[in-house]
Structure formats: C-alpha cells, structure tokens
Amino acid sequence: MQSAAFSLSSPCSIPSLKPHKFASTAGFDPIRVSCSSSVPKRHDHFASSHAVSVSTLPNRFWPLSSSSSLPLRPWNLVPSDSGPERFEVRATAAETAGEGEKSGSLVKTLELGLLFGLWYLFNIYFNIYNKQVLKVYHYPVTVTVIQFAVGTVFVSLMWTFNLYKRPKITGAQLAVILPLAVVHTLGNLFTNMSLGKVAVSFTHTIKAMEPFFSVVLSAMFLGELPTPWVVGSLLPIVGGVVLASVTEASFNWAGFWSAMASNLTNQSRNVFSKKVMVKKEGSMDNITLFSIITIMSFFLLAPVAIFMEGIKFTPAYLQSAGLNVKEVAVRSLLAALSFHAYQQVSYMILQRVSPVTHSVGNCVKRVVVIVSSVIFFKTPVSPINALGTGIALAGVFLYSRVKRIKAKAA
Structure with missing residues (x-):
C-alpha cells in the first residue's frame, strides 16, 4: 500500500x-x-x-x-463575476441598451414628424377640394353632412375590421358627449359656411382668433383669469385680424361672422370638455371620442340638412343645376376623406404631445394652409393684408409660447 x-x-x-x-x-x-x-x-x-x-x-x-x-x-x-469577460459582457449590454433607447427615440421622432406632415397635407387637400365644391354647390349644410357621413362609414369599417378597438359606451357617457357633438357640429358647419362666402386665406386668418375666444370663455366659465403676458399676446392677434379684414378683397359679413361663430363654438367645446369631462372614470382616448362625436354629428345634422336645404345632392338635381355630377361627387368625397383624415391625425398627435405643442403645430398648420390656398387659387393679396395676416399669426405663435412657459412654471 x-x-x-x-x-x-x-x-x-x-x-x-x-x-x-x-x-x-x-x-x-x-x-x-x-x-x-x-x-x-x-x-x-x-x-x-x-x-x-x-x-x-x-x-x-x-x-x-x-x-x-x-x-x-x-x-x-460557477462562472466568475470578476473576470474581464464578465466586464465586457456587461459593458456591451449597457451599450446595446443605450443604442436601443436612441433608436427608439429616433423612431418616435420620425413617426411624429410624419404625423405632422400628414396633418398639414390633409388640411391642404380638404380646404382646396372643399372650396372647389362650395364655389359651385351653395349648400354648406349638405356638404357638412356628407363629410360626417363619410367619417361615420370610415369609423364603422375601422371598428368592424378591428382596426381600432370598438368602445363600450354607456348611456351616461353618451349624455356627456352629446353637448360636445353639438358644438363640434356647429363649429364645422360655420367653417364651411365661411369657406363658401370668402377666400380660404381670409377664413383661416379670422380663425386665428381662437386663442382670444379661449381666454374669454375660460375666464367666464372656468374662472381662469389670464396673466398680463397672455393678454399681451392677444393684442397682435386681434390687431392683425382687424387689419387683414379691412383690406380683404373677398370680405363680406356673412363669411366674417360665420368664421367668428366657428371660433366661438370650437373653443366652447374645449372649455366644456374641461368643465364637464375632468377625470371621469372609464374615460376614453381621444380617437375613440372623436369617432363617437363624428357619428353623433351625422345623426344630429342630417335632419337639419333635409329640413333646411332638402335633398339637393342627387344626380338629377346636379345636372339640372348645370354641374358636372362626377366632378362634384369625386371632389366632395375627397374633401370628406381629407376632412376625417386630418382630424383623426390631429387627435393622434394630441395623444403624443402636450396641448401646448399641439397648439404650436396648429399655428404652423394655419400658415401652411393660408400660403398654399393663396398660391393655388391665385388669391389677390395686398401688402397690408399680408402684413395683417402675418401679425395675427405671429400673435398666435406668441400666445403658444406664453402658454408653454406658463405650463413649465406650473
């Protein structure tokens, strides 16, 4: 051994x-x-x-x-945690995570930029096609109903094929949404009435006064008193609109007051939303809310259109009025599709950015629409008229900046 x-x-x-x-x-x-x-x-x-x-x-x-x-x-x-291989793996994982975050942020930025581009593009198409229809077909209520009808069909298809989740709506929710649908209907109706009477550029110049109505209505019904900076930003808006109005070649009072009524109803919708729909349980997202409002607006306005204007969109009537049936029908359809698309994209953007950022984007959108309509329709614009429009839009941008600073301070 x-x-x-x-x-x-x-x-x-x-x-x-x-x-x-x-x-x-x-x-x-x-x-x-x-x-x-x-x-x-x-x-x-x-x-x-x-x-x-x-x-x-x-x-x-x-x-x-x-x-x-x-x-x-x-x-x-058991692998060692202290070896260089372990350190390299951890470093590589951290670098990969950082690259993934940068890549995800870049994708979101590109996606948001694409949405803003589509928002502006659909707005341009809507205003051009809509103006072409309203110039020859003087029935703004019927045109507005057609736009809501196309939107209703689009929403129905979207829910039927599960492109977007169909909501479960209660009677209490419908009761809350109904006033919003009413003012939404009136806002779009008054906009179409204004577009049928005056130039697209002038309608959107007047609609630049939306911040003024927002401040006034918020002070009246919500008790939100504006700061001196907010009041100061409203002065160029009002002054610019006045200057543009007195020098507008296509000015008439019907178009002017229709655009003003559109401002009033649209901003009352926003104020009403803050007053009634604050943190309600089971709240729905913006796209679902817009879809329901679109359907309700169609059913609200269709009887009014029949009562006020009758059934005036038949081929027989269009032919008797000397209109090209195919041309009017196609442009009405394109305007309606663009109308629903730009509002849908607008709500998609609102889900991704703050309301103040959305307001700035809306200001830029108005500039794009005014410039494109002036170029397309060859609208005569005097230097003073252009100056007034520019001052009003600059005031809107200043108002948005003031609201952004106020939001950051809060």
Missing part, C-alpha cells in the same frame, strides 16, 4: 503509474492538482504531510500521471 502512495510535495516527483482497466466510464478527477512551480512553499508543506494512496481512490477516476503535457486546472461550474 505504501509503495503505491505518492506525495504532492514536489510537482516533478510524481511517479508514472500504469493505468488500470476500469469497467466503468471514466470521469473527471475532483482533486485539484497544480504542476506550476510558482506555487508557494507553504502549500507544498501542507501537501507533503497528506499523502494520497492510489488504492484508496474510487475506480471511476483516472490515475494521475506526470507525463501529461497539459496542466490540470480546476473545473468550476
């Missing part, structure tokens, strides 16, 4: 032993052996006092041999 024993005290003194034949499959040796000469001597002393007998080893282990050219190293099943 003693002759078969060997000592671990010297790494070069391990005798060469003949391997025995084992019936079982070979396994790894759990005994950790180092053949390096750099091992401290205190370890050698410890090993020399503890000789290991080969005969005491289980048969499943291979005997140790000094003739092996590969050093034996321990096999640790």
